[in-house]
Amino acid sequence: MKLGAIEAGGTKFVCGIGNEQGEIFDRVSFPTTTPEETMEQVIRYFKEQDVEAIGVGSFGPVDLNKNSSTYGYITTTPKPYWNQYPLLGELQKHVNVPLGFDTDVNAAALGEAEWGAAKGLASCVYVTIGTGVGAGALVEGKLLHGLLHPEMGHILIKRHPEDHFEGRCPYHRDCLEGMAAGPAIEQRWGKKGFELEQTDKVWEFEAYYVAQAVTNLVYMLSPEKIILGGGVMKQKQLFPLIRGHVRDMLNGYVQKREVAEGIDDYIVPPGLGDNAGLSGALVLAKQELERA
Template sequence: MLGAIEAGGTKFVCAISENGIDIIDQETFPTTTPDETIAQVIDYFKAHPADKIGLASFGPIDVNRKSNQYGYITKTPKAGWQFFDILGTLQKHFPDTKFAFTTDVNAAAYGELKAGAGKGLDDLVYWTVGTGVGAGIVQNGQLLQGYSHPEAGHIILRRHPDDTFAGNCPFHGDCLEGMTSGPALQKHWGKPAKDLPADHPAWDLEAYYLAQACVDLTLTVAPEKIVFGGGVMHQQQLFPKIRDQFNRLLNDYVTVPPLDSYIVPIDLADNAGAIGAFLLAQSA
C-alpha cells in the first residue's frame, strides 16, 4: 500500500492508494502546531498502514542527504515550524516504512508530469500560486534539485512601472511571491483574490509578473510545458493575459510550443500533490 502526505502550510492531506493513481481513502486537517498536526498524521497511518509513503512538505526544507538537517523544515515563515524534523519524527513512529521526501510543489509537478497535463512528456515546470508561490521543475523525468530544491517563488522581478505596492514577502519584499501570492493580493487590494472581479486591474499586474516567471524558466530550463495551479489560478481570465505578456516579454527570442498548449492550467486539480507523492513513494 502506498501513502501520501501533503504537508501544506494551511492544511495536511493524508491518503492511501494501491496503484498510485486512485485514492482509496483520504483525510484532511488544518495545519496547527507540529505536535498536534503530526499526531493526526501518525493516527491516520496507524489506521491505514502503508509500506511506502511520499512526504511532500511546505518549505523551505532540507533535501540534501549529506546535511545534518536532512528531513527538516527550515526557515519557513510558518510560526512554530521553523527547523522542525518532520521526516525524522515520522520515521521514528514508522521505522519499517520507506519514505520519499520532497517539497509539496515538487510532488504536484511530478504528479502532473506522470498523470496530468504533462503526461507523455519528459520535462515540465509546475507553478503553484496560492498562499505562497513555488515551482516544481522536472527534467528528463527527474525532479531538479542540487544542494537544495528550487525556491523559484522568490525570484526577483522587473517591477511594473505603474505598481507602487511594496510587496508582502518577509524576506524579500517584492519578489514573485511578495507580489503575486494570495496574501499579497489581499494586502495590495484590500480584499481576497476570490472577491476581485475578473476585470479588476489586479489581474493585469498579476499576469505581468507571472509571465516574467514563465520567461525566466523558459530561458533557463526550457521545459516542454508550464502548468499553473493553486488557489489564485482559479481565475481563468489570467491565462490569456499571461500568454499575451509572455509573448511580449519573450519577444520571439526563442521558439516555444503554441502558447495555448505551453502555458496551461493544472489537470489533476486538488489531487496532483497526492498522486505525485504516491508515485515518488513507489521508487522510495
C-alpha cells in the first residue's frame, strides 16, 4: 500500500508518504498560517503523489461524528482563522481517495500502539505537552470518542504551593494546559523552556502538574502504558520527577507491578519519537482503505 498521512498541528502541518508497515518514505512540513495558504500546500503535495488513502490527525477540537453536518471540521479552536473550518471537506474536494480522520493525539496513540512504545497492548494514553496540551486514548483496542473526544489537556489540577502564576488558558486560566504548556512556561519565567534547563524549580512545577494528570489517567482509564511526548517532554529530567510524583500521589492505592516496581517502563517517551502522529495517520489511512 502507498498511504498518505497528515499531522495537522497548530504550529505546523506535517505530510508524509508511507506504507502499512509504518515505513515513512517522504515527509514535508508547512507552517500553520491561514487555512487557504496551508491547505494549498497540502493539496499540492498530495496531488503529486499516487496514494491509495490518506489519514489525517488534526489539532482540535474537531467533529468526529460521521452523522454530523460538521463532520471533519475543526470547531471551536482559539487558533486564528481555523474556527469552524471544514478541513476534511476541503481535502475531499481535491483528493479522490478514502480519508481517515481523528485528533492528532488519538492518531499518535494509535501509532504508538501499532509500532511504538505500546505495541501489542490493548490500551494506552498518549499525552503531548508542547504549544498546547492534549491526550489521545486507546481503550480495549479502540480510540476513545464520545460526546466530543478526549480533552485531557484541560483537566483541572491543584496549584503548586509555591507557584503564583495565574495560568494562560483563555477558558480556564489554570487548567493543565494553562499551567504546563510551553507558552505557560515562557510566560511564567520570561524564557523558553530550553533556556531554563538548569533551573530546577521550573521542572519541579512542571512535573507536579503533569504528574497530577498522569495520576488521574491511571485512575480513570487504567491504561497499560502512558506515553508523554511533545516539545516540553524533551527535557529528559522531567521523566524521573514525574514518575516520583505519580508514585507519591498514588500512595500505594494501585497495587500493580507496572506502577509499584516498573514505573520507568510504564510512563515513557514515544517509541516513535517525532513520528508518532504521522505514523498514526498512516494507520488511520490503512483502516479507512480497508473499510472502503
